[in-house]
Amino acid sequence: MKTASVLDRSRQGFGGAAVFDPEFPDVAGTEWFPADEVRTAPIGLPELSELEVVRHFTGLSHGVHGVDSGPYPLGSCTMKYNPKRNDALARLDGFARAHPRQPADTLQGLWDLSLDLQRFIAELTGMDAVSLQPAAGAHGELAGLLIMRKYFAERGEPRRIILIPDSAHGTNPASAAMVGYECKIIPTTPDGLMDLAAMDRLLDRNVAGLMLTNPSTLGLFEENITRIGQRVHDQGALLYYDGANLNALMGIVRPGDMGFDLVHINVHKTLSTPHGGGGPGAGPVGVKAFLEPYLPVPVIRRVAGRAVPDHDRPSTIGKIKTHFGHTEVLVKAYCYVLTVGALGLKTATENAVLNANYLQAKLADLLPPVFHERCMHECLLSGGTLKVSPFDFVKRLIDFGVHPPTLVGAGCVHFAKQYEAAMLIEPTETESLPSLDSMIEKFRKVAREAAVAPYMIETAPHTTAVAKIIKDQAAYISLLEATTP
Amino acid sequence: MSESIGAGYDVHRPEDRELMLEAIGLASIDELFAKIPRDLRLQRLMDLPPPLSEWELDRHVRALASANATTLTHLSLLGGGAYDHHVPAVVSDIASRGEFLTSYTPYQPEMSQGMLRVLHDFQLLLGRLLGLPRANSSVYDGATALAEAAWMACSIRQVPRIAVAETIWPEWRAVLDTYMDGRGVTIHPVAADPDSGLVAPESLERTLARTPMAALVVQTPNMFGVVESIRPLAAICKAHGALTNVSCYPMLLGLVQSPGEQGADIATCEAQSLGLWLNAGGPYLGVIATRDEYELFLPGRIVGECDDLKGEPALALVKEQREQHVSRDKATSHICSNQALMALRAVVYLSTVGEGGFRRLSRLNAQKAHYLCDRLCSLPGVALAKSGRFFNEFLLSLPGDAASVLRSLRDERIFGGIDFAGLDPRYRHHLLVAVTETRSKGELDRIVAAFARALSAAPRVDAGGDRA
Ligand SMILES: Cc1ncc(COP(=O)(O)O)c(C=O)c1O
Numbered sequence: 001m002k003t004a005s006v007l008d009r010s011r012q013g014f015g016g017a018a019v020f021d022p023e024f025p026d027v028a029g030t031e032w033f034p035a036d037e038v039r040t041a042p043i044g045l046p047e048l049s050e051l052e053v054v055r056h057f058t059g060l061s062h063g064v065h066g067v068d069s070g071p072y073p074l075g076s077c078t079m080k081y082n083p084k085r086n087d088a089l090a091r092l093d094g095f096a097r098a099h100p101r102q103p104a105d106t107l108q109g110l111w112d113l114s115l116d117l118q119r120f121i122a123e124l125t126g127m128d129a130v131s132l133q134p135a136a137g138a139h140g141e142l143a144g145l146l147i148m149r150k151y152f153a154e155r156g157e158p159r160r161i162i163l164i165p166d167s168a169h170g171t172n173p174a175s176a177a178m179v180g181y182e183c184k185i186i187p188t189t190p191d192g193l194m195d196l197a198a199m200d201r202l203l204d205r206n207v208a209g210l211m212l213t214n215p216s217t218l219g220l221f222e223e224n225i226t227r228i229g230q231r232v233h234d235q236g237a238l239l240y241y242d243g244a245n246l247n248a249l250m251g252i253v254r255p256g257d258m259g260f261d262l263v264h265i266n267v268h269k270t271l272s273t274p275h276g277g278g279g280p281g282a283g284p285v286g287v288k289a290f291l292e293p294y295l296p297v298p299v300i301r302r303v304a305g306r307a308v309p310d311h312d313r314p315s316t317i318g319k320i321k322t323h324f325g326h327t328e329v330l331v332k333a334y335c336y337v338l339t340v341g342a343l344g345l346k347t348a349t350e351n352a353v354l355n356a357n358y359l360q361a362k363l364a365d366l367l368p369p370v371f372h373e374r375c376m377h378e379c380l381l382s383g384g385t386l387k388v389s390p391f392d393f394v395k396r397l398i399d400f401g402v403h404p405p406t407l408v409g410a411g412c413v414h415f416a417k418q419y420e421a422a423m424l425i426e427p428t429e430t431e432s433l434p435s436l437d438s439m440i441e442k443f444r445k446v447a448r449e450a451a452v453a454p455y456m457i458e459t460a461p462h463t464t465a466v467a468k469i470i471k472d473q474a475a476y477i478s479l480l481e482a483t484t485p
Numbered sequence: 486m487s488e489s490i491g492a493g494y495d496v497h498r499p500e501d502r503e504l505m506l507e508a509i510g511l512a513s514i515d516e517l518f519a520k521i522p523r524d525l526r527l528q529r530l531m532d533l534p535p536p537l538s539e540w541e542l543d544r545h546v547r548a549l550a551s552a553n554a555t556t557l558t559h560l561s562l563l564g565g566g567a568y569d570h571h572v573p574a575v576v577s578d579i580a581s582r583g584e585f586l587t588s589y590t591p592y593q594p595e596m597s598q599g600m601l602r603v604l605h606d607f608q609l610l611l612g613r614l615l616g617l618p619r620a621n622s623s624v625y626d627g628a629t630a631l632a633e634a635a636w637m638a639c640s641i642r643q644v645p646r647i648a649v650a651e652t653i654w655p656e657w658r659a660v661l662d663t664y665m666d667g668r669g670v671t672i673h674p675v676a677a678d679p680d681s682g683l684v685a686p687e688s689l690e691r692t693l694a695r696t697p698m699a700a701l702v703v704q705t706p707n708m709f710g711v712v713e714s715i716r717p718l719a720a721i722c723k724a725h726g727a728l729t730n731v732s733c734y735p736m737l738l739g740l741v742q743s744p745g746e747q748g749a750d751i752a753t754c755e756a757q758s759l760g761l762w763l764n765a766g767g768p769y770l771g772v773i774a775t776r777d778e779y780e781l782f783l784p785g786r787i788v789g790e791c792d793d794l795k796g797e798p799a800l801a802l803v804k805e806q807r808e809q810h811v812s813r814d815k816a817t818s819h820i821c822s823n824q825a826l827m828a829l830r831a832v833v834y835l836s837t838v839g840e841g842g843f844r845r846l847s848r849l850n851a852q853k854a855h856y857l858c859d860r861l862c863s864l865p866g867v868a869l870a871k872s873g874r875f876f877n878e879f880l881l882s883l884p885g886d887a888a889s890v891l892r893s894l895r896d897e898r899i900f901g902g903i904d905f906a907g908l909d910p911r912y913r914h915h916l917l918v919a920v921t922e923t924r925s926k927g928e929l930d931r932i933v934a935a936f937a938r939a940l941s942a943a944p945r946v947d948a949g950g951d952r953a
Contacts, residue, residue: 005602007606033874043739077589097762135768136820226525319663348495466793471791
């Protein structure tokens with residue numbers, strides 16, 4: 001059954017909440033604006049009582065699956081537990097009710113927190129300086145690429161090309177295009193790694209940088225990273241780290257130690273902040289010392305023992321958004337790091353990788369791993385031997401309370417054509433063994449059902465408000481072909 | 486779970502780990518990371534503070550929070566794109582429901598109909614507010630909305646040039662510069678009339694006559710707080726084949742005709758005022774709306790109607806060919822994660838205050854701001870700096886140094902506004918003052934008295950003045 005719009009519940013003429021101030025009796029808009037500019041036609045906003053509003057949205061929430069509702073193994077999205085204490089603390093008046101244009105010295109708590117969080121993220125990534133401003137991962141990429149461009153501009157090197165593996169997330173090439181770079185795509189070898197020979201062919205002094213996700217969105221660690229870094233640096237180019245999968249490496253190995261010059265992290269993945277049905281996230285960008293002058297303004301620095309925002313930075317890339325960043329989100333990330341500490345972060349990573357490998361091992365007979373090896377924090381399994389399409393298969397999981405994993409066209413990563421039947425499963429570090437076993441059993445149950453009652457699967461889900469929605473898969477895949485080199 | 490330091494959110498018992506390793510066929514956790522070259526690995530624990538218990542964390546973070554002043558500890562007249570409006574309790578309550586809060590982008594529409602409905606209503610309601618039928622389901626903030634919309638206009642018209650009113654809030658203009666620079670778009674300034682503060686039609690006419698432009702980008706209220714008349718500007722743009730691209734403050738739109746009604750082709754706004762806390766600057770909420778024919782140029786997610794397998798109506802993310810996960814470097818934008826939960830807040834906000842409440846709120850903002858403005862302008866030497874109409878924010882010229890007036894006000898726990906010299910050095914004794922519905926008459930009167938004291942203490946500027 002179709003969900004209702006709040007407008008369906010509106011009763012025209014009801015008006016809405018009582019808004020009044022007896023000391024300011026109402027007057028007509030023509031008091032301030034000429035009659036032909038005053039808005040007279042109805043806007044068409046809903047008109048409900050407060051109870052009707054509460055019931056409407058409470059009702060809508062019942063049809064939404066969150067991490068709070070059940071497992072959410074959506075590959076590359078790291079849908080792990082979002083600790084409630086972090087939400088509670090981010091709501092404190094001292095953050096929520098502070099105005100960004102207050103005199104800087106009345107926001108000392110914000111600067112102190114920001115400076116510490118910058119330091120935590122620098123330590124986590126092995127970088128020297130961090131800006132917390134970017135609004136999300138893609139925005140961190142934009143900041144990073146602008147930094148890259150400014151660095152080369154100041155050196156008088158008009159480099160125009162960014163290299164990107166074909167498994168890269170769509171935001172990588174899209175951000176590069178926004179900065180005016182041309183993208184050249186590096187294919188993936190049959191064993192799932194970036195093709196080094198292809199990289200060598202593309203690499204020259206016109207290349208500004210290589211953007212790499214490590215582990216990749218195929219769930220594999222890029223073992224050749226040292227060589228990749230050397231060759232990129234030999235050409236004077238820079239190595240960019242897309243940190244969406246950093247929860248696989250915390251406390252084990254740091255991008256900075258792997259040779260990366262710039263990184264962004266997705267705090268809404270790695271550092272546990274909730275994704276809110278699509279956002280807001282935050283995408284802090286970290287750089288090695290030689291790139292620090294280019295960070296977006298303001299940069300939070302310690303001056304004479306005090307944390308302060310510094311706007312006066314001649315080489316900065318400028319402003320990428322208003323104010324300082326997603327404070328409310330960053331407070332949550334800060335709380336997370338302080339709760340778990342260095343050992344806790346490392347444990348989270350170990351659990352993430354352990355859980356993914358456990359799932360992979362337990363499902364291997366039904367869904368063989370695409371690459372016959374151990375995975376990192378997520379596994380890429382093939383649905384090619386199933387009796388039903390992987391698309392139908394995962395829809396049936398919904399009936400058992402499990403969010404489908406990432407597939408082509410249904411998730412946030414990009415698969416090259418050859419992995420069309422694959423599913424990327426990231427159980428995340430916060431699923432316990434009983435929860436994993438129950439999830440595994442549900443996968444197996446659906447696979448068994450596929451053999452005997454494929455119809456049940458092809459028409460799934462059966463328990464949701466609406467039946468299966470087929471977005472134009474064929475059109476999607478042909479588009480994908482057109483955009484895959 | 487062991488009691489070891491740093492257990493954090495650990496979920497496994499030692500025996501669970503052993504069982505799992507055995508299932509994988511490994512002897513130790515370390516072997517899981519065998520592919521990572523040893524010489525790259527961190528040989529120590531990261532240098533981070535020791536973990537805190539929940540009560541220690543609570544105390545620590547509360548101490549940080551209370552080291553910030555707020556609009557509760559001080560009477561605030563601050564604006565400049567972020568406003569201290571009331572947020573009904575209903576909004577935060579609904580927005581903290583775990584189903585909404587802890588879900589991802591609705592990639593699986595069957596298990597996200599509720600969120601999709603909210604986002605679809607967001608598009609509908611913001612479209613109505615802005616007077617243009619096709620809205621996206623959010624971008625990062627008002628400034629990136631303005632910048633993305635400028636690029637949209639360039640793509641629609643296939644012209645890499647935009648005319649930009651020089652009265653756009655400077656921080657937003659800086660974001661626009663950053664975004665346009667990479668795309669190779671040049672920015673051509675359109676001047677404002679120095680007395681009224683309004684965009685000067687002659688200047689627009691001249692800029693558009695010189696070279697074809699994709700669009701005029703204009704903001705209302707502008708950096709002086711002056712409300713632009715969009716209709717005549719849109720007419721000039723139309724005559725020159727340029728689009729009219731308006732960034733506006735949504736609270737104004739309960740009172741003044743929408744950009745769409747006034748002829749705009751693209752409208753954007755910072756919707757922080759629709760049920761979002763000030764949050765010390767973010768997260769906020771950008772949105773872009775446009776005409777039907779330009780919908781495929783919008784950046785970001787769009788929720789639309791579709792049929793399910795039974796032919797029943799449902800909702801899903803649609804028109805994805807515009808987006809980065811499909812079109813990659815040809816996408817209209819790179820945006821992926823957006824501000825969905827903030828969009829939800831805006832929908833709950835608009836539903837709670839309703840048509841009547843929203844319109845009344847708009848008038849109340851104007852009413853209170855004009856009350857304060859009149860009272861302040863009755864103080865000796867204080868005057869409105871621009872003659873154009875304003876809504877709830879206005880620029881005053883003072884007889885004394887703005888910074889020292891602000892300092893005296895602060896001693897009385899008042900944030901008296903924004904020192905305009907920080908935005909434009911030509912305005913050496915000017916203050917930008919914003920008032921919302923939340924200021925009571927008593928507070929406004931107290932503020933006037935405090936201004937009188939502050940002005941008498943401030944060093945005076947000479948009578949010849951340096952009025953810009
Ligand atoms: C590998 C990768 N890169 C980049 C992004 C983009 O991050 P965001 O959605 O925060 O902009 C994502 C998230 O979907 C991702 O998985």
